[in-house]
Amino acid sequence: MNTTIKTKLSIMMFLEFFIWGAWFVTLGTYLATNLKASGSETAAVFSTQSWGAIVAPFIIGLIADRYFNAEKILGFLHLAGAFLMYQMFVSNDITVFYTYVLSYMILYMPTLALVNSVAFNQMKDPEKEFASIRVWGTIGWIVAGLAISYLFHWDSVDGISAGLLKNTFALAGGAALLLGFFSFSLPKTPPKVASTDKIKIGDILGLDALKLLKDKNFAIFFISSILICIPLAFYYQNAHPFLTQAGLENPTGKMAIGQVSETLFLLLLPVFFVRFGFKKTILLGMLAWAIRYALFAYGDGQSLSFMLIIGIALHGICYDFFFVAGQIYTNSKAGEKYKSAAQGLITLATYGIGMLVGFMVAGFITDNYKLADGSADWKMVWIIPAAIALAVFLLFGLVFSDTATTENKATAV
Template sequence: MTMLRSRLGIMMFLQFFIWGGWFVTLGTFLGSNLSASGGQIGMAFSTQSWGAIIAPFIIGLIADRYFNAERLLGVLHLAGAGLLFALYRSDDFTAFYPLVLLYMILYMPTLALVNAVSFRQMTDPAREFARIRVWGTIGWIIAGLVISFVFSWDSGASIEAGALRYTFLMSAIASLLLGLYSFTLPATPPRAERGSQLRDVLGLDALKLLRDRHYAIFFVASILICIPLAFYYQNANPFLADIGMTNPTGKMTLGQLSEVLFMLLLPLFIKRFGIKLTLLVGMLAWSLRYLLFAFGDADGVAFMLLVGIALHGVCYDFFFVSGQIYTDARAGEHVKSSAQGMITLATYGVGMLIGFQVAGWITEHFANAGATDWQSIWLFPSLFALGVLVLFALLFKDRQGSGVSTDR
């Protein structure tokens, strides 16, 4: 069992090393090396959302019916390695965009595939999965540390010299390794019946949850809070690099470290204070972190930036992870999986798609003559998150007041 867990841990490590190896620095690379506008950078980040929207079709209509999960995982990562290499060689945004769009359409389904391979080998997923999934977070952290502290690709002169291009080459090599490694993983044959209805595959039965007024309020808030989330993914690394913070990508791994810590604290917080307060704390953390970004700088008050980065664990875990827990509790037994698919599609698909577009427009609006008004850029998502928080506090009701509601 220990050997199997190690093999699955290696899979998770590579899966998220690949993503963290280029996605964090994408905005900096596009702005500095391909002269992309704010709108174009938003388009590039939006490919994640298009991938999330299309992923259920690939998994539900293909993987769950016809192919072993580990084999499809291998094929997608081998194809991804070729696309990442092509991105490494791209010289302008016109050539770059279709390649990154196709790559994310292939990559996003692999997130579900690595989970499927893992869960099928476990006897007690609730106890075992966290020990395996944490290696994915470690992979993301290591990728950031390699970029900043081993190769220094994200430091001033290196950025100007185009060194961030090598992040795609590094990720391509890791994708090639995972593609080949996937074929050695335990067999994970399809389980779904080939005659399953499309509504089952896409989780449409879970839409009945929206008849509950309070769940519908949570659902809309989840989509809206993705707008501030998109600002972090799209702008944090370019912002830190632009104001002169050294090794910004490595320092951003503080966010993943805090994510692990607050993931452990989350169940205790929900049990003690209830789901509503947990969600409100998550939204407040989004507003606070952007306020810290707006008034912090790389010199005298750099601690404000580091605190803002470290708040990522509260921002993400206390809203998005607790939201998944709340969704699971509200869903009936027969639509639990569909409900998770629905909320994931709404947030990483629709919500992030809107968020990246808004972040692109706002960033472009406050970038004039080569100078970027970062304070105004960060104040927008800070105030937006605060507005969502106020509306949610007024309209949402946690029926039990403590723990997670289960009455339907």
């Protein structure tokens, strides 16, 4: 890959995840402080990510893979997204805001697959080349968080009281506008399927991979993947409002520690796979969720702020040792015939169904566990998902057998 193309792909990844990190991290706090949203209303807004994940395969399978170049669709989706970001910026009503954010997520979630498609199309050896491109996405997310906290101070106490968090939508919208136009300069990525080929909904949703559920261990992993997404949703929905109310300074910037951790543990993941196998690796990821939430439940933003920082830093283990490890396991079990379908099915099950249920549960818990002054009982808000994560950990540890995966772990990594 020549330097010009590599630079363009790196910029694409940087902007793609800068956009997401610029508004999604602070969304929970914005909804509570600017729009006075309830827990169930906040859950409904966050669940738009899941609806976007459910709709995304149809946009990719019915349009991107059949009729138009991926880079052109990427450009149009981000330009439309920039317009919707502006509408979110000026919206003052939670019902109207929900309409815009739902529309945005339906457009944004497919772009996660499109940027990968554009990148992979330029690579001769993706296993060696992709990581150096994808890491710029993580850097983009980190830069967005640092800018919000340390450059603009929108998430400071004064900034929140002044309503400055709404500026995150302007920042994300500007980046979306830039990426929208920039996308048309990316390398051409033509459709991979002839427009005359017969459309199979089962192929689009990855339903052919349901045959893998006949394998007891894969079925246990599949169910566990859905269940662990319930506590995961609590983090996305409640972490920033909690850290803000706990008094942790520059919470958005400090949450970027999670992405740094994610990068570090991604490099360590192959080592854990080789030494401990899939089962122990994924169990560690599950246990990390329970430990993280216990730290949140008993920490605070003053004398025990180190507990909150450790909880944030555990993100690398929580995410990489479960989700990335799960993707590797799925790849090893599916074989060539169902490889793409299996990954699509797992994504649909986790980011679609699992997190959709998770956001609803998180909203219900936040609404129903209150202190005497009407504020959220954060100890209970975190103890409950910690218990759920621990239950999934025990279920998986007792029922899943690693014997079938041990022989595959070297090839999977």
